[in-house]
Amino acid sequence: MRRRIVQPLLCETELRKTDLVAPVFVDESTDAPLPIASMPGQFRHPVDGVAGYCERLWNAGIRAVLLFGVPIAKDGEATEAYATDGVVQRAVRSIKEHLPQMVVVTDVCACEYTDHGHCGIVGETADGPDLLNDPSLELMAQIAVSHAQSGADIVAPSCMLDGMVRAIREALDSAGHQDVLIMSYSSKFASALYGPFRDAADSGFAFGDRTTYQISPGNAREAVMESELDVVEGADILMVKPATLYLDVLAAVTEFGLPVAAYQVSGEYAMIKAAAERGWLDERAVALESLTAIRRAGADLIITYFAEDAARWLDEEQ
Numbered sequence: 001m002r003r004r005i006v007q008p009l010l011c012e013t014e015l016r017k018t019d020l021v022a023p024v025f026v027d028e029s030t031d032a033p034l035p036i037a038s039m040p041g042q043f044r045h046p047v048d049g050v051a052g053y054c055e056r057l058w059n060a061g062i063r064a065v066l067l068f069g070v071p072i073a074k075d076g077e078a079t080e081a082y083a084t085d086g087v088v089q090r091a092v093r094s095i096k097e098h099l100p101q102m103v104v105v106t107d108v109c110a111c112e113y114t115d116h117g118h119c120g121i122v123g124e125t126a127d128g129p130d131l132l133n134d135p136s137l138e139l140m141a142q143i144a145v146s147h148a149q150s151g152a153d154i155v156a157p158s159c160m161l162d163g164m165v166r167a168i169r170e171a172l173d174s175a176g177h178q179d180v181l182i183m184s185y186s187s188k189f190a191s192a193l194y195g196p197f198r199d200a201a202d203s204g205f206a207f208g209d210r211t212t213y214q215i216s217p218g219n220a221r222e223a224v225m226e227s228e229l230d231v232v233e234g235a236d237i238l239m240v241k242p243a244t245l246y247l248d249v250l251a252a253v254t255e256f257g258l259p260v261a262a263y264q265v266s267g268e269y270a271m272i273k274a275a276a277e278r279g280w281l282d283e284r285a286v287a288l289e290s291l292t293a294i295r296r297a298g299a300d301l302i303i304t305y306f307a308e309d310a311a312r313w314l315d316e317e318q
């Protein structure tokens with residue numbers, strides 16, 4: 001009895017609803033929510049339904065969303081990614097109109113918008129066709145500014161290009177968006193856990209993969225160094241992705257003193273969901289344990305597909 005009374009006093013790590021960021025997929029081609037097969041409980045939302053969904057998240061206690069767009073049209077230069085009437089731009093305006101207090105974070109990348117599936121402009125290199133760094137930087141800056149113009153509070157470049165954060169910061173500042181923050185996917189591993197996301201965002205590859213510009217799973221020092229480069233370039237929030245398999249990196253990245261986000265990715269979600277469906281694991285217990293572990297390792301924010309459910313579970317534990 002006494003032990004139970006004293007326990008909350010000794011609690012080292014508290015998981016709060018305001019730590020959670022819900023990823024939201026917005027699909028330009030649908031007029032009703034489409035379930036994502038490999039991510040049970042997750043949907044692609046139509047543009048005109050996204051504000052309603054965000055209101056549901058808000059009512060559950062979620063205060064931030066991370067938007068991904070699924071456009072109808074793709075091309076080699078990802079022109080839809082920075083179009084004023086693009087899927088993300090329309091979604092941001094709609095959410096901000098209905099819920100001005102909701103923090104809207106936008107994923108800044110091109111892979112959902114290119115017909116080849118890569119994260120930027122592709123061209124010939126000595127090793128065959130691959131991502132070209134500098135032309136892609138210009139594209140990322142354009143995308144980020146268009147999101148800021150639509151009302152995004154935080155832009156989240158995910159492409160791991162060299163000089164990405166600096167290019168975006170300069171473009172935002174000169175467009176008058178000094179107050180828009182940059183959350184950089186600063187330590188992003190070439191993980192096999194992104195599979196279900198590619199179903200969700202429709203971002204497979206026509207050729208190659210992303211291993212040339214994401215970090216190999218064994219390289220912790222390189223990952224910390226990549227985050228450090230983004231600190232120097234002016235990132236406001238760092239990110240480690242995926243989360244649970246990279247808690248050592250997460251803990252190390254907190255040393256820079258900036259807020260750190262961890263992305264509990266689609267595969268981490270799918271593993272827990274699948275085992276729970278079979279009755280092999282207790283979904284709620286494992287999900288909360290994993291979110292708590294991510295907090296314990298030092299994450300200030302957790303991007304998680306469990307956000308809405310976790311908010312409810314945390315309420316029930318009160």
Ligand SMILES: [Zn+2]
Pocket residue numbers: 109110111112118119158159
């Ligand atoms: Zn990408």
